[in-house]
Amino acid sequence: MTFFQADNISINFGGIRAVDGVSFQVTKGEVFTVIGPNGAGKTTIFNLVSRFYDPTEGRLVFEDNDITKVPSYRIAALGIARTFQNIELFEHATLLQNLLLARHAHKRSNFFSELLFLPSVRRLEVEHREAVEKVIDFLDLQQYRDSFIVNLPYGVRKVTELARALCTDPKLLLLDEPSSGLNVEETDDMAFWIQDIKNLLGITVLMVEHDMKLVSAVSDRVLALNYGRPLAMGTVQEVQAHPEVIRAYLGG
Amino acid sequence: MRFPFKTSYEQDTRLFRDRIDASWYVLLAALVVLLPAVLPAYYVGETTWVFIYAITGVSLMVLVGYTGLVSLGHAAFLGIGAYAHAFFIEHGVPWVVSAAMAVTLATACGLVVGLPALRMTGIYLAIATLAFSVIIQEVFSRWESVTHGLSGMAVPKAHIFGVSFGGETAFYYLCLFFLVLALWLTRNLLRAPTGRAWIAIRDSEIAAQSMGVNLAIYKSIAFAYSAGLMGLAGVLFAHKIAFLAPDIFTILLSIQLLLLVIVGGLGSLHGAVFGAIFVALLPPVIAILRDSIPASFHDFSAASGLAPIGWFGDAIGNFLKKPGVEAGIFGVILVLVILLEPLGMYGRWVKIRIFFSTFPMYKRATFKRQRSYMKTERLR
Amino acid sequence: MTDRARPSYWHGEKAASDRPTGSRGRKLDIFLQLTLNGLAVGCIYGLVALGFVLIYKATELVNFAQGDLLMLGAFVCYMAVVWWGLDYWLSFLIAVLAVAAFGALLDAVLLRRVIGQPQFAVVMLTIGLGAVFRTFASVTWGSEIYTLPTPFGGVTRIAGVTISHQYLSIIVGTLILCSVLYGFFNHTRIGVAMQATSQNQLAAYYMGIPVKRIFSMIWAISAGVATAAGVLLAPVTLIDINMGLAVALKAFAAAVLGGFGSIPGALVGGIVIGLIELYAGATLPDGFKDTAPYIVLLVMLVVRPQGLFGTPGRKKV
Numbered sequence A: 001m002t003f004f005q006a007d008n009i010s011i012n013f014g015g016i017r018a019v020d021g022v023s024f025q026v027t028k029g030e031v032f033t034v035i036g037p038n039g040a041g042k043t044t045i046f047n048l049v050s051r052f053y054d055p056t057e058g059r060l061v062f063e064d065n066d067i068t069k070v071p072s073y074r075i076a077a078l079g080i081a082r083t084f085q086n087i088e089l090f091e092h093a094t095l096l097q098n099l100l101l102a103r104h105a106h107k108r109s110n111f112f113s114e115l116l117f118l119p120s121v122r123r124l125e126v127e128h129r130e131a132v133e134k135v136i137d138f139l140d141l142q143q144y145r146d147s148f149i150v151n152l153p154y155g156v157r158k159v160t161e162l163a164r165a166l167c168t169d170p171k172l173l174l175l176d177e178p179s180s181g182l183n184v185e186e187t188d189d190m191a192f193w194i195q196d197i198k199n200l201l202g203i204t205v206l207m208v209e210h211d212m213k214l215v216s217a218v219s220d221r222v223l224a225l226n227y228g229r230p231l232a233m234g235t236v237q238e239v240q241a242h243p244e245v246i247r248a249y250l251g252g
Numbered sequence B: 001m002r003f004p005f006k007t008s009y010e011q012d013t014r015l016f017r018d019r020i021d022a023s024w025y026v027l028l029a030a031l032v033v034l035l036p037a038v039l040p041a042y043y044v045g046e047t048t049w050v051f052i053y054a055i056t057g058v059s060l061m062v063l064v065g066y067t068g069l070v071s072l073g074h075a076a077f078l079g080i081g082a083y084a085h086a087f088f089i090e091h092g093v094p095w096v097v098s099a100a101m102a103v104t105l106a107t108a109c110g111l112v113v114g115l116p117a118l119r120m121t122g123i124y125l126a127i128a129t130l131a132f133s134v135i136i137q138e139v140f141s142r143w144e145s146v147t148h149g150l151s152g153m154a155v156p157k158a159h160i161f162g163v164s165f166g167g168e169t170a171f172y173y174l175c176l177f178f179l180v181l182a183l184w185l186t187r188n189l190l191r192a193p194t195g196r197a198w199i200a201i202r203d204s205e206i207a208a209q210s211m212g213v214n215l216a217i218y219k220s221i222a223f224a225y226s227a228g229l230m231g232l233a234g235v236l237f238a239h240k241i242a243f244l245a246p247d248i249f250t251i252l253l254s255i256q257l258l259l260l261v262i263v264g265g266l267g268s269l270h271g272a273v274f275g276a277i278f279v280a281l282l283p284p285v286i287a288i289l290r291d292s293i294p295a296s297f298h299d300f301s302a303a304s305g306l307a308p309i310g311w312f313g314d315a316i317g318n319f320l321k322k323p324g325v326e327a328g329i330f331g332v333i334l335v336l337v338i339l340l341e342p343l344g345m346y347g348r349w350v351k352i353r354i355f356f357s358t359f360p361m362y363k364r365a366t367f368k369r370q371r372s373y374m375k376t377e378r379l380r
Numbered sequence C: 001m002t003d004r005a006r007p008s009y010w011h012g013e014k015a016a017s018d019r020p021t022g023s024r025g026r027k028l029d030i031f032l033q034l035t036l037n038g039l040a041v042g043c044i045y046g047l048v049a050l051g052f053v054l055i056y057k058a059t060e061l062v063n064f065a066q067g068d069l070l071m072l073g074a075f076v077c078y079m080a081v082v083w084w085g086l087d088y089w090l091s092f093l094i095a096v097l098a099v100a101a102f103g104a105l106l107d108a109v110l111l112r113r114v115i116g117q118p119q120f121a122v123v124m125l126t127i128g129l130g131a132v133f134r135t136f137a138s139v140t141w142g143s144e145i146y147t148l149p150t151p152f153g154g155v156t157r158i159a160g161v162t163i164s165h166q167y168l169s170i171i172v173g174t175l176i177l178c179s180v181l182y183g184f185f186n187h188t189r190i191g192v193a194m195q196a197t198s199q200n201q202l203a204a205y206y207m208g209i210p211v212k213r214i215f216s217m218i219w220a221i222s223a224g225v226a227t228a229a230g231v232l233l234a235p236v237t238l239i240d241i242n243m244g245l246a247v248a249l250k251a252f253a254a255a256v257l258g259g260f261g262s263i264p265g266a267l268v269g270g271i272v273i274g275l276i277e278l279y280a281g282a283t284l285p286d287g288f289k290d291t292a293p294y295i296v297l298l299v300m301l302v303v304r305p306q307g308l309f310g311t312p313g314r315k316k317v
């Protein structure tokens, strides 16, 4: 069975070919990292997987289903969750509300029962809350539960993004630069969490990251991109030693 | 500061935070119920306006304050509810059925407007709703067989199941009932997935989508629900004003309703009620000042022998009598609120409460909003 | 307040109904005249819309008080001509400069503070300002209707088509104004700096452009353009405190029709709205004159939500 596969995907923005014939497979249970200089098209790949953009060519497959045409709001229910490079939290809501919203894909109540807040809705709310509390415990966010996001420091917001993605109960987790803007300690925490997510929760991770220390600490395989085209794929050492990759980073 | 001790998750889904909160609301309810017994009929009537405006406030709060969609044409839905109800009543439909049909019609119109609105954002949506309301207003004045056009339409007093709600006090309780109903239903939605989806759409459409929120559906629900509440307010509005004319439901009314939610405080149901108190009571307060300021200043100048104080009082009185001054006062207040207290009256109220509950430790920075100059809503 | 509350000023449909119809030549004559008047009215909408767009492109603020600046400008010009007995052209200049200065002041004192707040809050702020301006006008000048004497009283007949100089002056004035603005934005240092600021504030700031001063100047230009529109419009609609509101609503529709943020879009949108209004007034039943532009706008927004010249945009993540 194919867990996740990107098959020769490309996208054009006007004249720019932001992603140009990229193919890769992610196997269940691994941490797969995409690296590349700024503007290489890494985030664009995530946006294609989240179905914000339609690929000009190519196919995306998740658990043997073609998801190239699935609307973006269905992606979460399929089991793919993501974080954003520049934090996209619901700023004027509490952390708890942010995480509860992530349970939306598992919503089972209908509008009219919610209007009257029937006992069934109350029960479901408690179920969602229990799921959310597990994630809060996992990431140590207890003390911020009722804080509004606008009042939280950057590091906590970054963790909240991760928590929100975990609350959707994903099978595949897309992390867009999880360590950007974090200090050394926070980055170390992030590395541990990613390992725990892989080992304890059994979630497959597809990650974009610039910090090579974090990349080598957690990744099983790495794909290097430049100008939307794949340069090299393999273990961290292999990719780091690849002459094309070195040239792309050093600007040859 | 009070930290409620929580022992179960269910506690966070309750209507009131804890016993102490609940007892304050019980006290408030008792006060509101007993008010007509002590207040003169005129003031009971004015308070009824507060309730009706509060329902419109809840309606707009859902759309603007929670979902982040701006409508510059909500007076149209108020008008649709009012005219539909008046028309059905005129044709002998029982009150409850008529009101239900009027609300349904307003909801349906909201859905129809909401559908094309799904693809628009910000200023485009505001103008589209404005265009809709201009067209509806023209319909009100041209569709004479239903609305009696420019000559207007008288609305009889409310009779429900043979009981007359014509008196000020009876109608007061009727409006109070519907306000509480509207608040309760809306609060229910807000503590359930639908309300969270609205908030998510307001704060980040893109993240909401990737968490599984179908934007089209939840925006439509917000539009339809908001329009339905407006229709309900329209039903009561029709009885209260007793005479409908197309030029009531103008863009100026829509703007006044938006002013209500802003002054009250966007993003809270309390704000809708605070704003309603403000909007409904400001005109009578201005009227009272207009008459009492010159008189009291004259008394004072006679007592103190300072003639200029009397002239000053006259000047204020004359200024307040000029046409259009009321709109100007609303305008000044709107400008001041947005500049000085973007969180509105409710925001101010929360700050004051926190100031006292944390007393010597209060820090102003608690509410310092972060600099947002790098944020852009413009899509290049 | 919609335009219906105000008497109908555009003479399009009157001109049409005054004449016996029948011969093809007459019809053509009426059609040409309607088109000319529609163009003139559309130019006014276009100018006001241009003011919206200039401010929006630079500061991301949507200025709902643009119509009321137009009204203030018309009143200042009236005062200069009638009360102080000044020459029309001198008064025109005084009005434009005075209101432009006022616009810059508004930016420096008030609007600069709300940059970065949600768009909706700013819209409401400027709506509030508009209400204050109207109240100011009604307290200062009363609610009468004033007539501004102008040098453009007559008519010219070309090939059987009657052209009123009032309408002609609007079209010519708009053309002149637009070419001046075009030259200014493309061929002066400061104009180019304004364009740069509109495209990327931060980059402009790093390049040493005084961004705040540029914002104030853009406000001044928008307010000045609104005043010019008001003075040109004054002989047609006459001057009263609500003249701005009616125009601003249509101009808003025009700016959105053209794609909010596009300068050619604003002008084209204005002319389209002006023409629709006059054609609908002349050919369709009562009531369509004021609603037809909005119906067209709604249909257009359903088909093309980003407007005629707008580019569909979406937040990048």
Ligand SMILES: Nc1ncnc2c1ncn2[C@@H]1O[C@H](COP(=O)(O)OP(=O)(O)OP(=O)(O)O)[C@@H](O)[C@H]1O
Pocket: A013, A016, A018, A036, A037, A038, A039, A040, A041, A042, A043, A044, A045, A085, C316
């Ligand atoms: N919506 C869009 N419209 C136009 N161009 C786009 C769009 N999204 C991305 N691009 C372009 O595609 C290219 C790749 O962008 P992308 O955001 O994927 O880079 P990235 O690899 O994530 O870089 P970074 O490390 O800086 O995050 C860039 O040149 C960018 O300008």
Ligand SMILES: [Mg+2]
Pocket: A042, A043, A044, A085
């Ligand atoms: Mg990126």
